[in-house]
Amino acid sequence: MSVRVRFAPSPTGFLHVGGGRTALYNYLFARNMGGTFILRSDDTDRARSTTEFQQDILDSVAWLGLDWDEGIEVGGSSESYRQSERLARYQEVAAQLVADGKAYHSFASPEQLDEFRKEAMKEGRSPAYDGRHEPDPGEAAALVAAGEPATVRFAVPRPGTTVFTDVVRDEVTFDHLQVDDFVILRSDGTPTYHLASTVDDVDFGITHVIRGEDLLSSTPKHILLTEAMGAQRATYAHLSLLMGPDGKKLSKRHGHTAIKAYRDEGYLAPAVVNYLALLGWSPGDDETVVDLDEMIRRFDLNAVSKNPAIFDTDKLDWMNGVYIREMNPDQFVASVLDLVEAGLGRSLGEDEQATLVEIAPHVQERAKHLTEVPDQVRFLFSEIEYDESSWQKVMTKEGADVAVSAARDSIAGLESWSVEAVEAALRGMLEAKGLSARKGLQPLRVAISGSSVSPPLFESIVALGKERTLERLSRAHSLQA
Protein backbone atom coordinates (compact mmCIF):
# COMPACT_ATOMS: atom_id res chain seq x y z
CA MET A 1 0.00 0.00 0.00
CA SER A 2 1.40 3.34 -0.88
CA VAL A 3 2.15 5.90 1.76
CA ARG A 4 -0.25 8.75 2.39
CA VAL A 5 0.55 11.43 4.96
CA ARG A 6 -0.97 14.73 5.83
CA PHE A 7 -0.12 18.03 7.40
CA ALA A 8 -3.25 19.25 9.13
CA PRO A 9 -2.79 22.56 10.90
CA SER A 10 -5.55 24.51 12.56
CA PRO A 11 -5.76 28.02 11.17
CA THR A 12 -5.80 29.54 14.62
CA GLY A 13 -2.40 31.17 14.30
CA PHE A 14 0.47 31.79 11.92
CA LEU A 15 2.47 28.78 10.84
CA HIS A 16 5.21 28.58 13.40
CA VAL A 17 8.58 26.88 13.17
CA GLY A 18 7.37 23.77 14.96
CA GLY A 19 4.54 23.39 12.49
CA GLY A 20 6.95 24.01 9.67
CA ARG A 21 9.14 21.19 10.88
CA THR A 22 6.15 18.85 11.17
CA ALA A 23 5.15 19.74 7.61
CA LEU A 24 8.71 19.17 6.46
CA TYR A 25 9.02 15.75 8.06
CA ASN A 26 5.72 14.68 6.53
CA TYR A 27 6.93 15.94 3.19
CA LEU A 28 10.32 14.26 3.41
CA PHE A 29 8.76 10.98 4.44
CA ALA A 30 6.21 11.10 1.62
CA ARG A 31 8.79 11.96 -1.00
CA ASN A 32 11.25 9.39 0.26
CA MET A 33 8.60 6.68 0.14
CA GLY A 34 7.15 7.77 -3.16
CA GLY A 35 3.94 8.54 -1.31
CA THR A 36 1.36 11.28 -1.26
CA PHE A 37 1.59 14.45 0.79
CA ILE A 38 -1.76 15.97 1.67
CA LEU A 39 -2.48 19.39 3.08
CA ARG A 40 -5.73 19.79 4.91
CA SER A 41 -7.21 22.30 7.29
CA ASP A 42 -8.40 21.23 10.71
CA ASP A 43 -10.64 24.21 11.20
CA THR A 44 -13.28 22.81 13.49
CA ASP A 45 -12.71 25.62 15.94
CA ARG A 46 -14.68 28.16 14.02
CA ALA A 47 -14.35 30.83 16.65
CA ARG A 48 -10.57 30.94 16.47
CA SER A 49 -9.98 30.04 12.84
CA THR A 50 -9.46 32.86 10.38
CA THR A 51 -8.88 33.02 6.67
CA GLU A 52 -5.86 35.20 7.33
CA PHE A 53 -4.17 32.44 9.30
CA GLN A 54 -5.27 29.92 6.71
CA GLN A 55 -3.59 31.93 3.99
CA ASP A 56 -0.48 32.43 6.06
CA ILE A 57 -0.14 28.69 6.52
CA LEU A 58 -0.58 27.97 2.84
CA ASP A 59 1.88 30.69 1.89
CA SER A 60 4.42 29.56 4.43
CA VAL A 61 4.34 25.91 3.43
CA ALA A 62 4.65 26.95 -0.19
CA TRP A 63 7.48 29.33 0.63
CA LEU A 64 9.37 26.50 2.29
CA GLY A 65 9.08 24.69 -1.00
CA LEU A 66 6.97 21.82 0.28
CA ASP A 67 4.56 21.19 -2.54
CA TRP A 68 1.56 19.07 -1.70
CA ASP A 69 -0.10 16.51 -3.93
CA GLU A 70 -3.61 16.69 -2.58
CA GLY A 71 -5.56 19.09 -0.44
CA ILE A 72 -6.45 22.70 -0.24
CA GLU A 73 -6.07 24.58 -3.52
CA VAL A 74 -4.98 21.50 -5.44
CA GLY A 75 -7.94 19.21 -4.75
CA GLY A 76 -8.00 15.45 -4.81
CA SER A 77 -10.43 12.63 -4.32
CA SER A 78 -12.23 14.33 -1.47
CA GLU A 79 -14.64 17.12 -2.19
CA SER A 80 -13.12 19.24 0.52
CA TYR A 81 -10.02 19.30 2.62
CA ARG A 82 -11.51 21.73 5.08
CA GLN A 83 -13.21 20.26 8.09
CA SER A 84 -15.60 23.16 8.27
CA GLU A 85 -17.05 21.87 5.00
CA ARG A 86 -17.43 18.25 6.08
CA LEU A 87 -19.76 18.57 9.03
CA ALA A 88 -22.37 16.20 7.67
CA ARG A 89 -19.83 13.41 7.40
CA TYR A 90 -18.75 13.78 11.03
CA GLN A 91 -22.33 13.83 12.21
CA GLU A 92 -23.02 10.72 10.19
CA VAL A 93 -20.10 8.90 11.81
CA ALA A 94 -21.14 10.04 15.27
CA ALA A 95 -24.70 8.83 14.70
CA GLN A 96 -23.42 5.47 13.55
CA LEU A 97 -21.24 5.12 16.61
CA VAL A 98 -24.22 5.89 18.85
CA ALA A 99 -26.30 3.35 16.96
CA ASP A 100 -23.54 0.80 17.44
CA GLY A 101 -23.42 1.50 21.15
CA LYS A 102 -19.87 2.80 20.86
CA ALA A 103 -20.79 6.34 21.77
CA TYR A 104 -23.56 7.88 23.83
CA HIS A 105 -25.41 11.09 24.43
CA SER A 106 -24.09 12.83 27.47
CA PHE A 107 -26.08 15.15 29.69
CA ALA A 108 -23.57 15.75 32.41
CA SER A 109 -23.35 19.44 33.19
CA PRO A 110 -20.06 21.34 33.12
CA GLU A 111 -20.40 21.70 36.90
CA GLN A 112 -20.83 17.97 37.36
CA LEU A 113 -17.80 17.26 35.21
CA ASP A 114 -15.75 19.82 37.00
CA GLU A 115 -16.74 18.35 40.31
CA PHE A 116 -15.93 14.85 39.11
CA ARG A 117 -12.45 15.83 37.96
CA LYS A 118 -11.61 17.78 41.06
CA GLU A 119 -12.60 14.95 43.27
CA ALA A 120 -10.70 12.39 41.23
CA MET A 121 -7.52 14.45 41.43
CA LYS A 122 -7.95 15.01 45.10
CA GLU A 123 -8.24 11.29 45.67
CA GLY A 124 -5.23 10.62 43.52
CA ARG A 125 -7.16 9.11 40.64
CA SER A 126 -7.08 10.00 36.99
CA PRO A 127 -9.53 12.81 36.18
CA ALA A 128 -10.73 10.97 33.08
CA TYR A 129 -14.53 11.08 32.93
CA ASP A 130 -16.05 7.62 32.71
CA GLY A 131 -19.70 8.43 32.10
CA ARG A 132 -20.91 7.64 35.55
CA HIS A 133 -23.27 10.60 35.71
CA GLU A 134 -25.25 9.61 32.65
CA PRO A 135 -28.82 8.37 32.58
CA ASP A 136 -29.54 4.85 31.38
CA PRO A 137 -29.99 4.36 27.61
CA GLY A 138 -33.77 4.43 27.71
CA GLU A 139 -33.91 7.66 29.62
CA ALA A 140 -31.21 9.14 27.42
CA ALA A 141 -33.22 8.36 24.31
CA ALA A 142 -36.22 10.06 25.83
CA LEU A 143 -34.21 13.15 26.70
CA VAL A 144 -32.81 13.35 23.19
CA ALA A 145 -36.29 12.96 21.75
CA ALA A 146 -37.45 15.75 24.04
CA GLY A 147 -34.79 18.01 22.58
CA GLU A 148 -32.60 18.12 25.65
CA PRO A 149 -29.15 19.41 24.68
CA ALA A 150 -26.45 16.78 24.82
CA THR A 151 -22.95 16.12 23.66
CA VAL A 152 -21.95 12.82 22.18
CA ARG A 153 -19.16 11.02 23.98
CA PHE A 154 -17.15 8.07 22.89
CA ALA A 155 -17.56 5.10 25.22
CA VAL A 156 -14.03 4.07 26.05
CA PRO A 157 -14.01 0.36 26.89
CA ARG A 158 -12.87 -0.14 30.47
CA PRO A 159 -11.02 -2.01 31.68
CA GLY A 160 -8.66 -2.02 28.76
CA THR A 161 -5.47 -0.66 27.33
CA THR A 162 -4.35 0.69 24.00
CA VAL A 163 -0.90 -0.27 22.89
CA PHE A 164 0.68 1.03 19.74
CA THR A 165 4.07 1.17 18.17
CA ASP A 166 5.11 4.72 17.54
CA VAL A 167 7.76 5.00 14.86
CA VAL A 168 9.91 7.36 16.84
CA ARG A 169 9.04 6.23 20.35
CA ASP A 170 8.58 2.49 19.95
CA GLU A 171 5.91 0.80 22.03
CA VAL A 172 3.61 3.08 24.00
CA THR A 173 0.88 1.88 26.36
CA PHE A 174 -2.12 3.72 27.76
CA ASP A 175 -4.48 2.34 30.37
CA HIS A 176 -8.04 3.28 29.50
CA LEU A 177 -8.47 4.50 33.04
CA GLN A 178 -6.43 7.45 31.83
CA VAL A 179 -8.51 8.05 28.75
CA ASP A 180 -11.80 9.78 29.30
CA ASP A 181 -15.04 9.34 27.45
CA PHE A 182 -14.17 12.22 25.23
CA VAL A 183 -16.67 14.40 23.48
CA ILE A 184 -16.90 13.76 19.76
CA LEU A 185 -19.88 16.00 19.01
CA ARG A 186 -20.57 19.23 20.85
CA SER A 187 -24.06 20.06 21.97
CA ASP A 188 -24.38 22.34 18.95
CA GLY A 189 -23.77 19.37 16.71
CA THR A 190 -20.27 20.31 15.57
CA PRO A 191 -17.45 17.78 15.80
CA THR A 192 -14.48 18.09 18.07
CA TYR A 193 -10.93 17.80 16.83
CA HIS A 194 -10.65 14.14 17.79
CA LEU A 195 -13.62 13.11 15.68
CA ALA A 196 -12.98 15.32 12.69
CA SER A 197 -9.30 14.57 12.51
CA THR A 198 -9.77 10.85 12.87
CA VAL A 199 -12.60 10.65 10.35
CA ASP A 200 -10.49 12.58 7.87
CA ASP A 201 -7.52 10.33 8.42
CA VAL A 202 -9.72 7.32 7.77
CA ASP A 203 -11.55 8.85 4.79
CA PHE A 204 -8.39 10.12 3.16
CA GLY A 205 -6.61 6.83 3.62
CA ILE A 206 -3.83 8.27 5.75
CA THR A 207 -1.26 5.55 6.40
CA HIS A 208 1.12 7.46 8.63
CA VAL A 209 0.22 10.16 11.09
CA ILE A 210 3.30 12.27 11.72
CA ARG A 211 2.64 15.06 14.20
CA GLY A 212 3.80 16.76 17.36
CA GLU A 213 4.27 15.02 20.67
CA ASP A 214 1.51 17.11 22.18
CA LEU A 215 -0.88 14.68 20.50
CA LEU A 216 0.77 11.57 21.87
CA SER A 217 -1.62 11.12 24.74
CA SER A 218 -4.60 11.71 22.46
CA THR A 219 -3.53 8.87 20.24
CA PRO A 220 -5.44 6.14 22.11
CA LYS A 221 -8.59 8.16 21.45
CA HIS A 222 -7.83 8.28 17.78
CA ILE A 223 -7.02 4.60 17.59
CA LEU A 224 -10.17 3.67 19.50
CA LEU A 225 -12.25 5.85 17.19
CA THR A 226 -10.61 4.50 14.08
CA GLU A 227 -11.24 0.93 15.06
CA ALA A 228 -14.79 1.70 16.17
CA MET A 229 -15.34 2.92 12.63
CA GLY A 230 -14.18 -0.45 11.44
CA ALA A 231 -11.06 0.97 9.87
CA GLN A 232 -7.46 0.02 10.25
CA ARG A 233 -5.33 2.20 12.45
CA ALA A 234 -2.60 4.28 10.91
CA THR A 235 1.03 4.11 11.90
CA TYR A 236 1.85 6.95 14.25
CA ALA A 237 5.02 8.97 14.64
CA HIS A 238 5.19 11.65 17.30
CA LEU A 239 7.82 14.30 16.90
CA SER A 240 9.33 15.89 19.96
CA LEU A 241 8.49 19.53 20.48
CA LEU A 242 10.66 22.53 19.80
CA MET A 243 11.87 24.52 22.80
CA GLY A 244 13.13 28.04 23.29
CA PRO A 245 16.74 28.76 24.29
CA ASP A 246 15.69 28.62 27.94
CA GLY A 247 14.45 25.06 27.50
CA LYS A 248 10.85 26.12 27.84
CA LYS A 249 8.21 25.69 25.24
CA LEU A 250 8.89 27.88 22.25
CA SER A 251 6.78 31.01 22.32
CA LYS A 252 6.72 34.60 21.14
CA ARG A 253 8.88 35.79 23.96
CA HIS A 254 11.72 33.78 22.47
CA GLY A 255 11.66 35.97 19.39
CA HIS A 256 10.23 35.01 16.08
CA THR A 257 8.22 31.85 15.92
CA ALA A 258 6.32 32.46 12.70
CA ILE A 259 7.85 31.02 9.56
CA LYS A 260 6.87 34.14 7.71
CA ALA A 261 8.93 36.26 10.08
CA TYR A 262 12.03 34.43 8.94
CA ARG A 263 11.25 35.18 5.34
CA ASP A 264 10.81 38.84 6.26
CA GLU A 265 14.07 38.87 8.19
CA GLY A 266 16.05 37.88 5.14
CA TYR A 267 16.35 34.15 5.59
CA LEU A 268 16.37 31.83 2.61
CA ALA A 269 13.79 29.08 2.51
CA PRO A 270 16.34 26.33 1.75
CA ALA A 271 18.38 27.42 4.77
CA VAL A 272 15.35 27.37 7.05
CA VAL A 273 14.38 23.96 5.68
CA ASN A 274 17.87 22.61 6.14
CA TYR A 275 18.07 23.92 9.69
CA LEU A 276 14.63 22.63 10.63
CA ALA A 277 15.39 19.21 9.20
CA LEU A 278 18.43 18.92 11.43
CA LEU A 279 16.39 19.63 14.53
CA GLY A 280 15.68 16.02 15.28
CA TRP A 281 17.18 14.29 12.33
CA SER A 282 20.57 13.93 10.74
CA PRO A 283 21.57 12.40 7.46
CA GLY A 284 23.72 9.96 9.34
CA ASP A 285 27.22 11.10 8.59
CA ASP A 286 28.79 14.34 9.64
CA GLU A 287 27.17 16.52 7.01
CA THR A 288 25.14 19.51 8.05
CA VAL A 289 24.54 21.35 4.81
CA VAL A 290 22.16 19.13 2.90
CA ASP A 291 19.80 20.25 0.15
CA LEU A 292 16.20 19.17 -0.13
CA ASP A 293 16.79 16.46 -2.73
CA GLU A 294 19.52 14.93 -0.64
CA MET A 295 17.28 15.05 2.42
CA ILE A 296 14.51 13.32 0.55
CA ARG A 297 16.87 10.60 -0.53
CA ARG A 298 18.19 9.98 2.94
CA PHE A 299 15.25 10.70 5.19
CA ASP A 300 14.34 7.96 7.61
CA LEU A 301 11.51 8.36 10.09
CA ASN A 302 13.02 5.67 12.29
CA ALA A 303 16.13 7.77 12.68
CA VAL A 304 14.25 10.76 14.05
CA SER A 305 15.41 11.77 17.49
CA LYS A 306 13.18 11.42 20.52
CA ASN A 307 14.46 14.35 22.48
CA PRO A 308 13.08 17.84 22.33
CA ALA A 309 15.25 20.25 20.40
CA ILE A 310 16.03 23.80 21.30
CA PHE A 311 15.43 26.23 18.47
CA ASP A 312 18.58 28.31 18.57
CA THR A 313 19.06 30.81 15.78
CA ASP A 314 22.88 30.97 15.93
CA LYS A 315 23.22 27.95 13.74
CA LEU A 316 20.40 29.06 11.48
CA ASP A 317 22.15 32.39 10.96
CA TRP A 318 25.36 30.66 10.01
CA MET A 319 23.53 28.31 7.69
CA ASN A 320 21.70 31.17 6.04
CA GLY A 321 25.06 32.73 5.24
CA VAL A 322 26.17 29.47 3.70
CA TYR A 323 23.10 29.38 1.50
CA ILE A 324 23.44 33.02 0.52
CA ARG A 325 26.99 32.37 -0.63
CA GLU A 326 25.83 29.35 -2.57
CA MET A 327 23.34 31.34 -4.61
CA ASN A 328 24.39 32.17 -8.11
CA PRO A 329 25.05 35.89 -8.58
CA ASP A 330 21.98 36.57 -10.69
CA GLN A 331 19.77 34.91 -8.17
CA PHE A 332 21.33 36.94 -5.42
CA VAL A 333 20.81 40.23 -7.21
CA ALA A 334 17.24 39.29 -8.04
CA SER A 335 16.47 38.49 -4.44
CA VAL A 336 17.92 41.69 -3.00
CA LEU A 337 16.82 44.23 -5.60
CA ASP A 338 13.44 44.81 -4.00
CA LEU A 339 15.03 45.12 -0.59
CA VAL A 340 17.57 47.63 -1.81
CA GLU A 341 14.91 49.70 -3.51
CA ALA A 342 12.70 49.56 -0.46
CA GLY A 343 15.61 50.67 1.69
CA LEU A 344 16.25 53.60 -0.63
CA GLY A 345 12.61 54.45 -0.97
CA ARG A 346 12.89 54.58 -4.73
CA SER A 347 13.61 52.28 -7.63
CA LEU A 348 17.01 51.87 -9.22
CA GLY A 349 17.75 53.10 -12.70
CA GLU A 350 19.46 50.95 -15.28
CA ASP A 351 22.93 52.25 -14.53
CA GLU A 352 22.36 51.81 -10.86
CA GLN A 353 21.19 48.27 -11.34
CA ALA A 354 24.40 47.61 -13.22
CA THR A 355 26.29 49.05 -10.27
CA LEU A 356 24.42 46.73 -7.95
CA VAL A 357 25.32 43.76 -10.12
CA GLU A 358 28.93 44.88 -9.99
CA ILE A 359 29.17 45.11 -6.23
CA ALA A 360 26.79 42.25 -5.44
CA PRO A 361 29.32 39.41 -5.31
CA HIS A 362 31.27 41.27 -2.69
CA VAL A 363 28.33 41.80 -0.38
CA GLN A 364 26.94 38.34 -1.08
CA GLU A 365 30.08 36.92 0.44
CA ARG A 366 29.48 38.86 3.63
CA ALA A 367 25.78 38.75 4.30
CA LYS A 368 24.14 36.48 6.79
CA HIS A 369 20.72 37.90 6.03
CA LEU A 370 19.42 39.38 2.82
CA THR A 371 18.10 42.27 4.86
CA GLU A 372 21.65 43.44 5.60
CA VAL A 373 22.31 44.17 1.96
CA PRO A 374 20.56 47.54 1.60
CA ASP A 375 22.72 49.13 4.27
CA GLN A 376 25.88 47.70 2.76
CA VAL A 377 25.25 49.17 -0.66
CA ARG A 378 23.46 52.36 0.29
CA PHE A 379 26.58 54.49 -0.16
CA LEU A 380 26.50 53.72 -3.85
CA PHE A 381 23.01 55.03 -4.39
CA SER A 382 22.55 57.96 -2.07
CA GLU A 383 24.48 60.66 -0.32
CA ILE A 384 26.42 59.48 2.67
CA GLU A 385 26.53 60.59 6.23
CA TYR A 386 29.68 59.90 8.14
CA ASP A 387 29.32 57.44 10.93
CA GLU A 388 30.48 59.29 14.01
CA SER A 389 32.50 56.55 15.63
CA SER A 390 34.07 55.52 12.32
CA TRP A 391 35.17 59.08 11.75
CA GLN A 392 36.65 59.39 15.20
CA LYS A 393 38.39 56.06 14.92
CA VAL A 394 39.90 56.61 11.50
CA MET A 395 39.86 60.18 10.24
CA THR A 396 41.44 61.84 13.22
CA LYS A 397 44.48 59.58 13.10
CA GLU A 398 47.78 60.88 11.95
CA GLY A 399 48.25 60.59 8.21
CA ALA A 400 44.57 60.29 7.50
CA ASP A 401 44.33 63.70 5.90
CA VAL A 402 47.44 63.08 3.82
CA ALA A 403 46.01 59.78 2.60
CA VAL A 404 42.71 61.31 1.56
CA SER A 405 44.20 64.20 -0.38
CA ALA A 406 46.95 62.12 -1.95
CA ALA A 407 44.44 59.47 -2.93
CA ARG A 408 42.33 62.13 -4.55
CA ASP A 409 45.26 63.34 -6.61
CA SER A 410 46.34 59.90 -7.71
CA ILE A 411 42.84 58.88 -8.71
CA ALA A 412 42.15 62.13 -10.47
CA GLY A 413 44.91 61.36 -12.94
CA LEU A 414 43.70 57.88 -13.82
CA GLU A 415 43.09 57.17 -17.48
CA SER A 416 41.36 53.81 -17.15
CA TRP A 417 38.78 53.00 -14.54
CA SER A 418 39.21 49.46 -13.31
CA VAL A 419 39.85 47.67 -10.04
CA GLU A 420 43.41 46.97 -11.18
CA ALA A 421 44.08 50.57 -12.14
CA VAL A 422 42.61 51.98 -8.94
CA GLU A 423 44.50 49.52 -6.82
CA ALA A 424 47.76 50.28 -8.59
CA ALA A 425 47.27 54.01 -8.19
CA LEU A 426 46.43 53.79 -4.51
CA ARG A 427 49.21 51.39 -3.70
CA GLY A 428 51.57 53.76 -5.44
CA MET A 429 50.19 56.53 -3.29
CA LEU A 430 50.79 54.48 -0.12
CA GLU A 431 54.36 53.89 -1.11
CA ALA A 432 54.97 57.52 -2.01
CA LYS A 433 53.59 58.71 1.31
CA GLY A 434 55.11 55.91 3.34
CA LEU A 435 51.75 54.80 4.66
CA SER A 436 50.74 51.29 5.64
CA ALA A 437 47.74 49.84 3.89
CA ARG A 438 45.80 50.06 7.12
CA LYS A 439 46.61 53.68 7.80
CA GLY A 440 46.33 54.83 4.24
CA LEU A 441 43.31 52.94 3.02
CA GLN A 442 40.91 53.03 5.95
CA PRO A 443 40.45 56.80 5.68
CA LEU A 444 39.48 56.35 2.04
CA ARG A 445 36.89 53.80 3.04
CA VAL A 446 35.32 56.19 5.50
CA ALA A 447 35.51 59.00 2.98
CA ILE A 448 33.65 57.16 0.26
CA SER A 449 31.28 54.95 2.25
CA GLY A 450 30.85 56.91 5.45
CA SER A 451 31.79 53.91 7.54
CA SER A 452 34.85 51.96 8.58
CA VAL A 453 33.05 48.82 7.46
CA SER A 454 32.20 48.44 3.82
CA PRO A 455 32.60 46.15 0.86
CA PRO A 456 36.19 45.87 -0.42
CA LEU A 457 37.64 49.30 -1.08
CA PHE A 458 38.91 49.12 -4.66
CA GLU A 459 35.77 47.46 -5.89
CA SER A 460 33.68 50.00 -4.02
CA ILE A 461 35.55 52.88 -5.57
CA VAL A 462 35.17 51.50 -9.05
CA ALA A 463 31.47 50.89 -8.49
CA LEU A 464 31.03 54.41 -7.14
CA GLY A 465 32.58 55.91 -10.26
CA LYS A 466 35.40 58.36 -10.68
CA GLU A 467 33.45 61.55 -10.37
CA ARG A 468 31.67 60.70 -7.15
CA THR A 469 34.80 59.20 -5.65
CA LEU A 470 36.65 62.44 -6.22
CA GLU A 471 33.77 64.44 -4.79
CA ARG A 472 33.65 62.37 -1.65
CA LEU A 473 37.38 62.47 -1.14
CA SER A 474 37.33 66.24 -1.50
CA ARG A 475 34.47 66.64 0.86
CA ALA A 476 36.05 64.39 3.46
CA HIS A 477 39.33 66.21 3.16
CA SER A 478 37.70 69.56 3.68
CA LEU A 479 36.04 68.23 6.83
CA GLN A 480 39.34 66.95 8.13
CA ALA A 481 40.96 70.33 8.12
Next chain:
RNA sequence: GCCCCCAUCGUCCAGCGGCCUAGGACUCCGCCCUUUCAAGGCGGCAACGGGGAUUCGAAUUCCCCUGGGGGCGCCA
Protein backbone atom coordinates in the same frame (compact mmCIF):
# COMPACT_ATOMS: atom_id res chain seq x y z
C1' G B 1 -2.73 14.87 41.83
C1' C B 2 -2.70 11.07 37.79
C1' C B 3 -0.73 9.26 33.03
C1' C B 4 2.77 9.41 29.00
C1' C B 5 7.44 10.83 26.79
C1' C B 6 12.60 12.29 27.07
C1' A B 7 17.95 12.54 29.11
C1' U B 8 25.85 12.66 25.11
C1' C B 9 29.78 19.31 24.83
C1' G B 10 26.19 25.97 26.12
C1' U B 11 23.12 24.37 21.37
C1' C B 12 21.87 20.67 17.24
C1' C B 13 23.30 15.93 15.92
C1' A B 14 26.76 11.01 15.51
C1' G B 15 27.38 6.80 18.66
C1' C B 16 22.91 1.46 18.60
C1' G B 17 28.30 -3.87 23.93
C1' G B 18 34.65 -3.71 22.66
C1' C B 19 36.73 0.69 16.67
C1' C B 20 35.34 6.03 22.49
C1' U B 21 41.86 8.73 25.77
C1' A B 22 33.36 9.91 22.84
C1' G B 23 33.11 12.24 16.60
C1' G B 24 30.97 16.46 13.48
C1' A B 25 28.45 21.28 13.16
C1' C B 26 27.06 26.10 15.53
C1' U B 27 28.68 29.43 19.36
C1' C B 28 33.05 31.16 22.03
C1' C B 29 38.58 31.82 22.31
C1' G B 30 43.53 31.92 19.92
C1' C B 31 46.62 32.05 15.43
C1' C B 32 47.09 32.62 9.98
C1' C B 33 45.34 35.28 5.65
C1' U B 34 44.02 40.49 5.12
C1' U B 35 42.59 47.56 3.00
C1' U B 36 37.66 47.24 6.96
C1' C B 37 33.99 43.63 7.82
C1' A B 38 33.10 38.95 6.43
C1' A B 39 34.57 34.45 4.20
C1' G B 40 38.45 30.82 4.35
C1' G B 41 42.55 27.88 6.79
C1' C B 42 44.69 25.93 11.35
C1' G B 43 44.23 25.07 16.55
C1' G B 44 41.70 25.23 21.38
C1' C B 45 37.81 25.15 25.45
C1' A B 46 33.63 22.04 26.18
C1' A B 47 29.47 16.36 27.36
C1' C B 48 27.97 10.52 28.32
C1' G B 49 22.67 13.87 35.06
C1' G B 50 23.23 10.46 39.77
C1' G B 51 23.01 5.50 41.88
C1' G B 52 22.55 0.41 41.39
C1' A B 53 22.34 -4.16 38.16
C1' U B 54 23.72 -7.38 33.83
C1' U B 55 28.45 -8.45 31.35
C1' C B 56 35.16 -10.38 30.61
C1' G B 57 33.74 -5.38 28.88
C1' A B 58 28.73 -0.28 28.99
C1' A B 59 27.57 6.34 26.44
C1' U B 60 25.28 2.04 24.40
C1' U B 61 20.88 -3.22 28.02
C1' C B 62 17.67 -3.26 32.73
C1' C B 63 15.88 -0.87 37.41
C1' C B 64 15.52 3.32 40.76
C1' C B 65 16.28 8.54 41.62
C1' U B 66 16.71 13.34 39.78
C1' G B 67 15.79 16.79 36.02
C1' G B 68 13.08 18.44 31.66
C1' G B 69 8.80 18.14 28.40
C1' G B 70 3.75 16.84 27.09
C1' G B 71 -1.30 15.52 28.34
C1' C B 72 -5.55 15.20 31.64
C1' G B 73 -11.65 20.94 27.83
C1' C B 74 -18.33 20.90 24.54
C1' C B 75 -9.22 24.00 22.31
C1' A B 76 -6.58 21.86 18.66
